[in-house]
Amino acid sequence: MNPLPKKNIRILHYFKVLLKKIIRMSTMPQRIVERAMIVLKMAKYGYRDIAKLQGISVATVRKWARRWVIALAQLVAERKKRRTKKQLIRHIMKTFGDAARSGAPQRFTPEQVARIVQLACTPPSSLGYPIARWSTRELAVAAVKEGIVDKISPSTVHRILNGSDVKPHLVKGWLNAAPENPATFLPRVSRITKLYMEATSLLEDGTHVVCMDEKPGIQANEPLHQTLWVKPGLVERLEQFYRRHGTTCVIGSFDVVTGEIIHATIRRTRKELDFLEHVERTIATDPHAEWVIVTDQLNTHMSESLVCYVAATCGIEKDLGIKGKCGILKSMSSRATFLEDESHRIRFVYTPKHCSWLNQIECWFSILARKTLIRATFTSVADLEQKIREFIEYYNQSWAKPFKWTYTGRPLAVA
Numbered sequence: 001m002n003p004l005p006k007k008n009i010r011i012l013h014y015f016k017v018l019l020k021k022i023i024r025m026s027t028m029p030q031r032i033v034e035r036a037m038i039v040l041k042m043a044k045y046g047y048r049d050i051a052k053l054q055g056i057s058v059a060t061v062r063k064w065a066r067r068w069v070i071a072l073a074q075l076v077a078e079r080k081k082r083r084t085k086k087q088l089i090r091h092i093m094k095t096f097g098d099a100a101r102s103g104a105p106q107r108f109t110p111e112q113v114a115r116i117v118q119l120a121c122t123p124p125s126s127l128g129y130p131i132a133r134w135s136t137r138e139l140a141v142a143a144v145k146e147g148i149v150d151k152i153s154p155s156t157v158h159r160i161l162n163g164s165d166v167k168p169h170l171v172k173g174w175l176n177a178a179p180e181n182p183a184t185f186l187p188r189v190s191r192i193t194k195l196y197m198e199a200t201s202l203l204e205d206g207t208h209v210v211c212m213d214e215k216p217g218i219q220a221n222e223p224l225h226q227t228l229w230v231k232p233g234l235v236e237r238l239e240q241f242y243r244r245h246g247t248t249c250v251i252g253s254f255d256v257v258t259g260e261i262i263h264a265t266i267r268r269t270r271k272e273l274d275f276l277e278h279v280e281r282t283i284a285t286d287p288h289a290e291w292v293i294v295t296d297q298l299n300t301h302m303s304e305s306l307v308c309y310v311a312a313t314c315g316i317e318k319d320l321g322i323k324g325k326c327g328i329l330k331s332m333s334s335r336a337t338f339l340e341d342e343s344h345r346i347r348f349v350y351t352p353k354h355c356s357w358l359n360q361i362e363c364w365f366s367i368l369a370r371k372t373l374i375r376a377t378f379t380s381v382a383d384l385e386q387k388i389r390e391f392i393e394y395y396n397q398s399w400a401k402p403f404k405w406t407y408t409g410r411p412l413a414v415a
Contacts, residue, residue: 021089215368260400
């Protein structure tokens with residue numbers, strides 16, 4: 001005798017395809033598969049027959065048959081709302097899921113848990129432990145020594161830290177900006193962020209805002225053996241030993257408004273004349289426009305030849321002086337002051353030291369590394385340089401868009 005009325009059996013046919021799909025899914029938990037099979041067999045067999053075929057108790061069959069009947073009305077309503085198959089499958093999985101359980105009683109009080117988290121956030125050396133960072137085993141021992149608990153296992157410590165999103169085993173490097181002149185640091189940062197915010201309106205007035213920098217030491221490495229590409233059940237396998245063919249350097253110009261690489265110089269050196277030539281080629285893309293170039297304070301970005309080029313291009317006829325002795329060319333600071341002059345058609349804006357993150361082309365260099373350089377194979381430096389050129393062309397055509405710059409020059413956090 002069938003356990004369900006005929007109308008319910010008929011409704012079951014609407015979801016038969018979805019139930020079969022759930023059974024075939026390799027990632028589906030076995031308990032969900034078993035319960036879906038019970039429901040599929042309800043149209044043909046009674047409770048006892050299903051229990052015998054599945055090797056389970058009659059009570060289990062009855063339990064999930066009842067759960068299915070209760071859920072049918074909601075499933076039919078969801079189907080009438082034209083839900084997708086994925087949405088209906090998720091609803092069925094929820095129907096077949098286990099109910100919430102109370103679990104074992106808490107062994108540790110909230111105060112003890114808070115003190116363990118506090119211990120994990122305390123440097124071990126400040127408590128007299130001769131270690132650099134905590135492990136769960138050491139935290140478990142320290143929690144007992146500090147009198148927080150009488151006994152605790154490393155796995156329990158791990159669950160406590162995981163629930164509090166505390167990861168003492170991880171470390172991430174960062175660099176504090178140490179401005180040489182605090183009075184000019186924030187105004188310089190604010191000026192650069194303001195440039196990014198106003199770049200679109202500046203372009204409408206004929207002024208390009210460009211980020212410029214170098215990525216040196218890009219290695220042309222070739223694994224000694226062929227990389228094994230990804231397959232079902234197997235990740236990509238890359239040979240660890242490789243042959244070095246040399247290095248190259250990329251000098252790039254990133255347009256803040258369009259997100260494109262206006263020009264890229266790819267060669268093995270990044271000397272003063274290399275940077276000057278790159279600036280000349282960038283300006284040549286729109287020779288009569290005004291240019292604002294954001295870059296860092298590398299000495300080649302404040303060179304004698306660059307000052308002479310800007311003076312000649314902007315029609316500045318004043319005496320530039322002599323490098324190392326007098327005038328504009330005397331020192332890096334005097335040359336930087338000239339190159340930053342806002343009255344020039346071509347001017348530079350220099351980021352503070354240790355603030356490379358302010359230069360948007362660094363974001364693009366990260367994309368270049370992740371998409372083209374990491375895990376890639378290069379048979380020679382020429383091959384590396386060609387693939388970088390191909391990526392730049394592909395990027396400009398397919399991906400180029402301005403970065404959404406959200407930093408406004410104010411502190412990101414208050415201590």
